[in-house]
Amino acid sequence: MLAGAAVLAFAASAFAQDKTLAIVVKGLDNPFFEQINLGCQKWNNENSGGEYKCLYTGPASSADEVGEVQIVEDLLNRPDVKAIAISPSNAPLMARLLREKAPSIPVMTIDADLGADDADLRKTYLGTDNYQMGVKFAEHLKKLKPEGGTVCLQLGNVAADNINQRAAGTRDTLSGEKGIERLEGQGGWTEIAGCPVFTNDQADLANQQMADTFTANPDLTAFMLIGGWAQFAPQAYAQVTDQVMDKLKSKEMVIVAGDTLPPQMEALKAGRSHVQVGQRPFEMGYRAPSVMIDMIEGKPVEPIIYTGLDECMQDNADSCIGG
Incomplete structure (x- = not known):
């Protein structure tokens, strides 16, 4: 799997003519986040030929909090990026960047939210309660x-x-x-x-x-x-x-x-x-681009969008997974 910087470099050239909807996760080494990527790619496949593309990225390691912040800062400086969804590894550190940067594009959180005191920095949170x-x-x-x-x-x-x-x-x-x-x-x-x-x-x-x-x-x-x-x-x-x-x-x-x-x-x-x-990470990745487009277009978006939970035990393991 490509490191975060390499993914960004590739995406910048591949999507040069597109409007980019970026999803930044805590780390590309976590298989949970790969499910978010699969949802993002399904959205791309269903919307091929459209003006928007979903970009999935993040630092190579989930332990790289500073690297995630740097990736977000780099994306916010790219003219093709029209909205961004972030799963902050270090919520206060990410909030500091967003407050200092004051992005002109819509920002949402996905999977992990900012702290309550920093909720004003994002338009919505999409993910688990x-x-x-x-x-x-x-x-x-x-x-x-x-x-x-x-x-x-x-x-x-x-x-x-x-x-x-x-x-x-x-x-x-x-x-x-x-x-x-x-x-x-x-x-x-x-x-x-x-x-x-x-x-x-x-x-x-x-x-x-x-x-x-x-x-x-x-x-x-x-x-x-x-x-x-x-x-x-x-x-x-x-x-x-x-x-x-x-x-x-x-x-x-x-x-x-x-x-x-x-x-x-x-x-x-x-x-x-x-x-x-x-949790339902695939659903998060699949729904995030549409939510970002709504934000870009100024449509009303709920401040919190929950994606549901599945409760699995040994006696229902074959049937417990929901949407």
Whole structure:
């Protein structure tokens, strides 16, 4: 896959005569975002010959927050770019650029939003209700473990608003209280020492964190992948969960995870997780160009457009995926 700068260079020449609708994701190394790309490309195929083209890009690595900001700045300087949809890895950093740059073209967010204080910088957010996704994580965990117990939350980037919203929904629902920053017995749940852990959106680090957590905490009740990072490396994830398969089968320990990409659904069917709460990234990528055109043309756009969730368990794994 081409690095972000190379993609931009290629696109600049390929789409020189077109009006570009740019989608910038956190990193091209994340298979979740490839689903957004497939949606973007489907839109291109259905609108070939039109005046607009959907461009999908981002930094090569999901850990490159500064690189993502630079790509957005470069796009905002291109005359062919007429609107941009951004999944900000570091929401405050991206907001700073947008506030300083004051773009003359419409800007929206996709998949991940800016913080509430910076919502005025974008026309709309298209994607998951991330707080509600966290609520669903917790609801399923409470059904699996009604007596509560110990839990480790695995998060992504410290400054990613979407992940922080999911964590908030999870903690609020498990505790039965609002604004809980850490579970310390509320609702019967306690976050273990050393958690949450932050993957920086890296699958290898995510799997190492899981392995270390399982080894150090043999009586752990639940591990929650607030995003699907570890499962994006299926072989490594299988090796990690092999360590605790007896506990997973007996539900002595349960795993609740985000996203429902094909390797993740295979993991669910194999008993390597108990719940997968899925987003709809393909729909995000497919709908974003049309939303951007509406913004360009001055048509009314809702400030938030949610794309829905899929709730998958081992007993409905063959039928749980929605739109």
